[in-house]
Amino acid sequence: MRKANLNYGFHFTGGEPFLNSDLLLRATEIVNELNIPSTFVETNCYWCINERLTREKLQLLKEKGLKGILISVNPFYLEYVPFERTERGIKISQEIFGKNLMIYQLEYYFLFKRLGIKERISVKDYLNLVKDDLRERVEMFLMGRAAYNLKELYPKYPANHFFDQPCQPPFLRNWHNHFDNYGNYLPGYCGGISLGDCRNLNELLKDGLDLERKPVLKFLINEDFKGLFHFAKDFGYQELREGYVSKCHLCIDIRKYLLERGEFDELKPKEFYSHLE
Ligand code: SF4
Structure with a gap:
């Protein structure tokens, strides 16, 4: 992390960071030692099974230097996490982190x-209970x-519908990027794409990206989606007959195929690619 030159903030996200609480604690210590500001963790509260455990873990993190917490709430989490745990996590986080608690999405919490609701509810049962348009609200x-x-919920379009759409937010940007637990430096939210090893970030900055050896990255950085599509077709990729729900759907379907071929x-x-479907 020292090599990553992080000066503007750091968050632990997942998956679910509390799956390995000891590691989360150690990572918080390291970030604190490096004086990186604005550290927070994101969680779905699955682990908040009682008051004592919840308070202990959060208090310890605070003592190790964690500044805040983001708690995820929406019908997709509700399917797996009893809501009473989410409520407990929120209540105790409020006591410990005060205004540095964020509930995302607050309207679902209310x-x-x-x-x-106290328990879990499947998305299907939730939709029977509330006439909610998840596409609009989540x-x-x-x-x-x-x-x-979730592709059944959305309209689908042919590949060429997305060729000229820019990535939203932009593929390369100097804010909100991620490092995964394998050391990959991910652009934005684009799982499965690595700009390089975050532990050698200074070298990456010095030498730049060798795009000739990274053709997929080259197409993505140049925003040449048509080029990427035809590159994949040359490897035998076949456009999905049913279409794609988003540009990212097309992107990941192509990447998944390419990885199987080369x-x-x-x-x-x-x-990442073996757990998509
Ligand atoms: S289209 Fe691909 S590169 Fe662009 S944002 Fe989506 S996943 Fe990332």
Whole structure:
């Protein structure tokens, strides 16, 4: 992390950072030792099974230097996390982190409270209970597994519909990028794409990206989606007949296919691609 030159803030996200609380604690210590400001963790509160445990973990993190917490709430989390745990996590986080607690999305928190929900509810049962248009209300990036698993909810378009659309937010940017637990430096939210090893970030900055050896990255950086599509077709890729729900859906479907056909150093970690559908 020292080599990453992080000066503007750092958040631990997932997956779910509390799956390995000891590691989260150690990472918080390191970030604090490096004087990186604005550290916070994102969680779905699955682990908030009782008051004592919840308070202990959060208090310890605060003592190690964590500045805040973001708690995720929407019907997709409600399907797996009993809402009473979410409420407990929010209540105790408020006591410990004060105004540095963010509930995302707040309107779902109030809605679930109003409905008196305590347990888990499947998305199907939730939709029977509330006539909710998840496409409108849940802020969602249709990328990664969401592109495949939620595709029935959205209209679909042929590949060429997306060729000239820019990536939103931009693919390369100097804010909100991620490092995964394998050391890959990910552009933005684009799982499965690596700009390089974050532990060698200074070298990456010094030498730049060798795009001739990273053709997929080259197409993406140049925003040449048509080029990427035809590159994949030359490898045998076939456009999905049913279409794509988003540009990211097209992007990931192409990348998944390419990875099955060849070695692409920029498509990492490989594990990401084996859990998409
Ligand atoms: S289209 Fe691809 S590169 Fe662009 S934002 Fe989506 S996943 Fe990232």
